[in-house]
């Protein structure tokens with residue numbers, strides 16, 4: 001709650017029935033940093049380095065290959081969503097998301113990802129969006145299936161997480177699949 005109060009998301013960029021995707025502003029960094037360092041969330045991204053202010057600033061730095069959004073209910077952030085490895089020549093990018101533990105189970109990740117995909121296909125003009133999911137992340141896999149992604153690849157022991165190698169599934173969604 002403390003983090004949410006400190007957060008002050010930027011203007012609405014896209015919106016759906018319950019959520020908006022807003023720009024990430026400097027006041028939102030504490031919200032992102034506190035959640036992203038929590039073992040509960042970072043476990044699923046294999047984030048092994050602590051994300052201090054400097055690292056977060058580097059990560060959030062504007063460039064041509066990444067876009068960051070704060071999914072919000074009214075103006076309260078419920079998580080984080082980003083498109084990365086955007087390759088405008090290949091027309092391809094990857095999507096990532098997390099929802100803060102107290103906001104999970106409400107369909108927010110699915111709704112936020114739908115908005116992110118709308119941006120990727122309709123505004124950014126991408127042809128394909130990829131997602132990678134660790135084996136065992138049934139929740140994220142379910143989200144991708146709901147959104148129409150197809151599993152395209154399975155990489156064995158691809159990441160090292162909490163002392164063991166984990167298999168990883170790659171999913172893809174084409175603009176034409178929508």
Ligand SMILES: CC(C)(COP(=O)(O)OP(=O)(O)OC[C@H]1O[C@@H](n2cnc3c(N)ncnc32)[C@H](O)[C@@H]1OP(=O)(O)O)[C@@H](O)C(=O)NCCC(=O)NCCS
Nearest residue numbers: 041044097098099104105106107108109110138139140142
């Ligand atoms: C994954 C995550 C983003 C989901 O957020 P969320 O807002 O709770 O997700 P949603 O409510 O939109 O959808 C979850 C879906 O998974 C389903 N689900 C939940 N637990 C499940 C399980 N163990 N097995 C199968 N499906 C499951 C839910 O029922 C729901 O599907 P439904 O709408 O058909 O009922 C959130 O748990 C999170 O931040 N996890 C850590 C970070 C992470 O894993 N990010 C993705 C990395 S690829």
